[in-house]
Amino acid sequence: MRGWAELLLCGGVLAACWTRTPVGDLGRAALSALVGDEVEVDVLASFRTQLPAPLEQALAVALAEPAVPLDAAPGAFHPGIRLAIRSHLGDAALAEIEALEIDAPEAALETWAIGAEVRERAIRRAEAAGAPHPERLASHAPYLPARTAAIAQNAVSDTLSLATVLDLAWPVDPAARVSSGFGYRDHPTLKTRKLHEGVDIAVPIGTPVFAAAAGAVSRAREDPVNGWHVVLDHGNRVSTAYCHASRLQVQRGQAVAQGDPLMESGNSGRSTGPHLHFGLRIGGRPVDPAPFRSRAPGPRS
Numbered sequence: 001m002r003g004w005a006e007l008l009l010c011g012g013v014l015a016a017c018w019t020r021t022p023v024g025d026l027g028r029a030a031l032s033a034l035v036g037d038e039v040e041v042d043v044l045a046s047f048r049t050q051l052p053a054p055l056e057q058a059l060a061v062a063l064a065e066p067a068v069p070l071d072a073a074p075g076a077f078h079p080g081i082r083l084a085i086r087s088h089l090g091d092a093a094l095a096e097i098e099a100l101e102i103d104a105p106e107a108a109l110e111t112w113a114i115g116a117e118v119r120e121r122a123i124r125r126a127e128a129a130g131a132p133h134p135e136r137l138a139s140h141a142p143y144l145p146a147r148t149a150a151i152a153q154n155a156v157s158d159t160l161s162l163a164t165v166l167d168l169a170w171p172v173d174p175a176a177r178v179s180s181g182f183g184y185r186d187h188p189t190l191k192t193r194k195l196h197e198g199v200d201i202a203v204p205i206g207t208p209v210f211a212a213a214a215g216a217v218s219r220a221r222e223d224p225v226n227g228w229h230v231v232l233d234h235g236n237r238v239s240t241a242y243c244h245a246s247r248l249q250v251q252r253g254q255a256v257a258q259g260d261p262l263m264e265s266g267n268s269g270r271s272t273g274p275h276l277h278f279g280l281r282i283g284g285r286p287v288d289p290a291p292f293r294s295r296a297p298g299p300r301s
Contacts, residue, residue, distance in 0.1 A: 051285050054088070055158045062087035062166055063291050081105050084162035089155065105163070106156055110137055113155035114148050160236040161282050168212045168292050169258055171242060171278055172265070177202045179275060182288035197286035198241065198279030205246050205274045207265040210258075212240045212278075217254045226277070227269025230262050240289075241279035244271045 051059065062083050077085070077098070085094045093112065102108035110119050125143040126134035133139050137156050141149045180200035211232060218239070219231035228245035246266025250256060267274045280289040 051282060051287065052158075054154070055161070055282070058084075058088035058158065058162055059165070059287075062162055067294075077105060078163075078167070080163040080167040081159075083166055084159045085109075088159050088162055105160065106137060107135070109156045109159055110152050114144070114152050118144070118148060119152075157237065161238055164213065164234050164236040164238040165280065165282060165287070165292070167258075168240070168280070168289070169210070170293050171209050171212050171240075171262075172201055172203055172207060172276060174293050176207075178290060178293075181290060182286075195286070197281075198243075198277050199288070199290050201276045201278060203265045203274065203276055205264070205266050207276070208261055209242055209245065209263045209265055209276055211256045211260045211262055212258070212280075213238075214257050215239075215255075217250045217252050217256065220248050220250050220252050220254075222268065225270045227271065228263065228266065229269070229277075232256065232262075237283040239281045241277070241281075243277035243279070244268050244275060 065083055065087070082094060085097060089097075097108050097112045100108050100111055102111060107119075119140075122140040122143040123134050126140035129143075131139040137152055141152065144152065178199050179202040180196060182196060182199055213232070213234045215232040215234035217230060218233045219229070222228045226241075226243040228248050229241065229243040230245070230248060230250060231239060231241045233239050242262055244266055245263035245268060247264045249261050249263055256262070265274065265276045278289055280287045280292075
């Protein structure tokens with residue numbers, strides 16, 4: 001009896017290591033390279049399967065609001081920033097932040113959250129230590145008390161992430177049909193149930209694909225799974241992926257503006273037919289991009 005209990009315990013430990021640790025993620029990354037998967041493997045994915053609850057709730061609130069034209073809101077902040085602040089921090093916070101009359105959103109959000117004196121003291125300490133760009137929260141956060149740094153990160157990082165995704169454009173004609181949505185599904189080629197970390201958009205080979213937002217090209221290459229594909233880093237922990245192209249028009253390290261051409265769609269990699277796989281991540285976590293289709297402008301011509 002004891003032997004069976006020990007065997008079950010060992011099996012449980014191995015299963016936990018495989019599904020809940022970076023070591024297991026590395027093993028599954030190697031397995032994915034052999035059997036194929038349509039998404040980039042994240043070695044910390046087992047810890048990042050969902051958005052933090054406050055950010056998820058703020059995103060839901062923001063998406064329930066009507067889309068605002070880019071030139072419709074007065075003040076120093078563009079509509080995405082304003083809506084993100086309202087959704088995440090509230091209407092009163094928006095009024096208080098705008099009253100600070102600080103044009104840089106990150107500085108305004110941090111000053112509102114922890115106060116100008118505390119922020120300036122941390123900046124001076126970062127300067128004395130030779131930190132690059134000491135005015136940025138990422139550089140001077142180590143010189144803030146731990147609790148204060150957490151408050152600043154919550155106000156700044158989550159709000160700017162929301163603002164970034166709320167300004168996304170759709171990478172192709174918004175009228176194009178979504179042939180496979182985000183979520184768990186029976187994989188069409190592997191015949192196993194897997195999380196589809198994006199949406200498949202049915203477009204003919206050669207359809208122009210545009211950048212959903214300004215950013216830097218962090219990946220532009222081919223692999224057996226994603227085919228020819230591009231990943232954009234938009235800053236503020238937001239990235240988008242565009243897979244199965246027939247031809248790429250950008251290269252790694254290149255800066256792009258919203259609406260710039262990235263590729264022509266295709267059927268490369270592990271694909272059952274011509275389509276664009278479009279993925280969105282916030283803080284490394286996959287997010288359904290479909291709600292943004294009806295509220296975001298389409299790509300520029």
